[in-house]
Amino acid sequence: MTDTTEPVSARRRRSRDQLLAVLAEHDAVSRADLSRLTGLSRSAVGACVASLLADGLVSEGAALSGASGRGRKAHVVRLRSVSGVVAGIDFGHSHITAAAATATGEILAECSEELDVDGRPTQALDAASSLVGRALAEAGHELDDVLGIAAGIPGPLDVRTQTVRAPTILSDWVGLDPADELSRRLGQPVAVGNDADMGARGERAYGAGQGLDDFLYIKASHGIGAGIVLGGRTYRGSTGIAGEIGHTQLPGATSWCRCGSRGCLETVVSLTQVRRQLIHVLKTGPASGPMAVPPLSELEPDSAAARVITDAGRTVGRVLADLVNCLNPAAIILGGELGTAGRPLVLGVRESVDRYAQPAGAQAVSVRSGRLGSRAELFGALATAVRQRSAVSAAADSGRLG
């Protein structure tokens, strides 16, 4: 199982992350169970637990429940209960959500605001800072209690400079260093990443990606982006724009895209486009009247509306089939607001992957809905914030987010 070509520091960090993810999910776990749940050897678990104990991130002691009966009492490892909290921020294109959570990822308070994030970066950053303050206050905490803060932004960050660089996606943010801007406003270090990467982290820590080291998380919303997890790490490419699948050209599509190109996936399957099609089919249905699109999770299976979603899934799946050929992931996790449609979307993606990917790759990949809905990005920011403290000590050997 161990890849001997991987540098020791990276391997150790990955093992630590695996242990932290398991501990975040379970209250208390014995070393034997840690080994079983992570697939790490007993000695690797021992080394990791020692380093986490040294960093004060976990504690080890007797199991709390006294029901063990005969035999010796099991010792268990648990995340150290700390009085501090973490904060996470999710920037959408037109909303910001901030949450305060415990170090085990339980949300204590959450605040949101509608705002033109794309066009008003300064206001968005100001609003995010005050939302963090509000969420913390609602949870009965102050900024001084915070162990870590992380944020996801809806565009690519240059991994070399941590600035927003792609002029076609978040143009008004170009040249900004969101981590620096947020850190200045909050007086604390803030880790920042791309929203799809955050979604992948959220699902991996708390949702449908638990236990997976190689998968694609698709944030299908107003834009479409992929969080790519390879070998247990988020892959962002040489400059940070890996996963911008929304700008893949579709044969025959001709609409202009916000990126300046024509016929991008996003021009066919954005949330706006899908809603437009849904309004059309819902209007022609038997219960016509003033039309608001219901939440996608509530669409009737086998209805015309569900077929619209399945068709959107086929289109996204056509692009994902190529990624399956390239990357051979174990799973495709469908997130974002379109992901909340569930089964109809999964069916469409599955169909295209089966049709266009190589059979061996198609058979290996499970297509599933995210479990965290449109909050995966927020949970990913929280998972990153939880790890930020351990990341500080490990920052020397890898990037800011790891």
Ligand SMILES: [Zn+2]
């Ligand atoms: Zn485009």
